[in-house]
Amino acid sequence: MRVQLTLWYTGVLALVLVLFSLATYGYLARVAQQRTDSSLVETMNSFVSTFITEANDEDVSAEAAAKETAASFYSPARQVTVYDYRKEIVAASRVPEGFSSASQWSGSPVTPRVNALLEAAGSAATFDTFAGAQEGIRALAMPVEIKGQKYRVLMLQTLREQAAGLALARRAFYLANPLALLLASLGGYFLARKSLAPVIAMGNQCEQIGAANLDERLTELDPRNELGRLALSFNSLLSRLQASFDIQRRFMADASHELRTPVAIIRGEAEVALSQDARASEDYRESLAIVHDEGKRLARIVEDLFTLARADSGQYPLERSNMYLDETVGQCVRAVDSLATQRGLSLNYVTSARELFFSGDEALLRRMTLNILDNAIKYTPSGGSVLVNLRRNGSSCNLAITDTGLGIPAELQPRIFERFYRADQARSRSAERNGSGAGLGLSIARWIAELHGGRLVLDASDQSGTTFVISLPLPQGSA
Secondary structure, three states: HHHHHHHHHHHHHHHHHHHHHHHHHHHHHHHHHHHHHHHHHHHHHHHHHHHHHHHHOOOOOOHHHHHHHHHHHHHHOOOEEOOOOOOOOEEEEEEEEEOHHHHHHHHOOOHHHHHHHHOOOOOOEEEEEOOOOOOOOOEEEEEEEEEOOOEEEEEEEEEEHHHHHHHHHHHHHHHHHHHHHHHHHOOOOOOHHHHHHHHHHHHHHHOOHHHHHHOOOOOOOOOHHHHHHHHHHHHHHHHHHHHHHHHHHHHHHHHHHHHHHHHHHHHHHHHHHHOOOOHHHHHHHHHHHHHHHHHHHHHHHHHHHHHHHHHHHHOOOOOOOEEHHHHHHHHHEEEEEEEEHHHOEEEEEEEEEEEOOOOOOOOHHHHHHHHHHHHHOOOOOOOOOEEEEEEEEOOOEEEEEOOOOOOOOOOHHHHHOOOOOOOOOOHHHOOOOOOOOOOHHHHHHHHHHHOOOOOHHHHHHEEEEEEEEEEEEOOOOOO
8 A cells, every 4th residue: 555655646746747847848938939039129120220220321222232231240149131013032141150951941942841931931030940951940031112112121040059958947847856756755655654564553453353352443543534433433343342242142141051051951851751650640740840840941941042043144035014003012911811810910901003004024013012022021029000001193003012020230231132131130930920030022023123224212210110112113004
């Protein structure tokens, strides 16, 4: 990544330098051209002024004035020629040293290129550039009328100085740009290395973190920059993974413990039954009853585990059907009425919503309701009461189940929805009827509520009792 960042930075800088060099060179060339043209115009005006002054003398003819003016003209970089209306040479200054190529443009007969330039200068001064030697020649043609005769003055200037200045600028670019790119590449690599050093450090730390040391965290950086936020996000991810691993380990340990207990009871009863050659039929029936009860308990635990495993993987099929939720809840209340009666409890069902239309998995909704009712009945002492209240609340419905038990201690309330967690570990298994008794009922009930887009919460719990509230969204347009 450091190399890639350096290459990208160098490439972008190279493009910027090339564009800047081209723009600067074009600007310098245009300025040099304008300076050359201005100098040519100034020199041409001076020559023409002298030519006109000499020709205005009555004793001097125009041709003689042209020759005299041309003879007195000398410039180390310019040469001037005067043509008549037939484009014949009237006068010409001497060719400067190193300017011999000008003769091919100022000689007679005129070349087509010069002829075109002289024709274009019939009414105004005209510029052109000729290829001469290595540098080129800049030409300026200007019309002059003296004593009724028309002349054309052609002034040539070598572009040697201009070319030398531009060549110097090119050499400066050729030297400066690579040097700037080299320095920028080194600086860019250093900055990229320094900027990515925390990333490399985080990568080295990540390589050392595994399932055995998920409690380790990356070094905290400045949270105001991107790397700091990345470290915070990764540490947050590690925290969630650690919590997930802890839950998984606890789940496996608790599952092993819950499965081991009924298996041990079954094996123990079987060994007792087989330890003697002959036993009374009542003893066999008692052992078989215990084996049967524990087998049912074991089957319920396995079924609950299978349900939670499918729920975690998202593979549990939701079989929706249309129903009346008040009727479904009423059937669940009637199903546990006999159990409440056996325990000496008062079970009441109150609803203010009749024919409450709902669309969901009726079997799962029954299971959710029965799990909460079962807990309420099991943990309410004899003589207490359980109240089931179903009501509409805007676009949702609330099912509240309240018991008059001893409540759940405040320090244990945050954990009651954890799998295999039971607030009363000392409760005897004989009291755990109509449920697995393994601490999975509330977990499954919350999952069912969330599967239907709702939620299950512990609304209140103290010494006067406990209230669980199930909130489910109603279908749109339901009355």
